[in-house]
Amino acid sequence: MAYIKNDCIRRRTPYKKIKAYLVENDISQRQVAEAIDRAPSAVNQKLNGTGGDFSLQEARILSREFGVPRSYFFEIDVPKKERNEMVSPTGTGT
Template identity: 55%
Template sequence: MVKENRQVYYKIKAFLVENGIKHRDVARVIDAKPNTVSKKLNGLSSDFTLQEAKDMHRILGVPIAYFFEPDVPLRERERELKEGNM
């Protein structure tokens, strides 16, 4: 069983499906292999780089906010609030 390294990009995955954009299309835009795109989307590899996010936004129309999801676990938010960092 493979464990995710980080959160899955659900909104980006949904956007791609809704717009008929294949992993190979994304791969061409970010100069990667479709398998790499799949791994990034599913949390099994590194995050998208800022340049990759910008290119996917500019060329494919993926909303840039989808790359920066504020889904911080509740206990993390609570700790940040207690420490005065938020």
């Protein structure tokens, strides 16, 4: 499911935690690109949700080379509105 935000078509939600981790640890997208043998633009698209997902092999490399927690690749970021729709007033789900 694609959605548009700020005139940008996203295939999925961005990897916000991975992006923050890279910034906090002074790791450039170019370094990530070199480690996983991809173009920097491809890494940018993966991180921002406009390209494909990271593969399991890429997640392993980023975890091993830069210490990115593997859980960051698998967290589901459900929008607040959708979370409220998924839970009924009794808390049992719909």
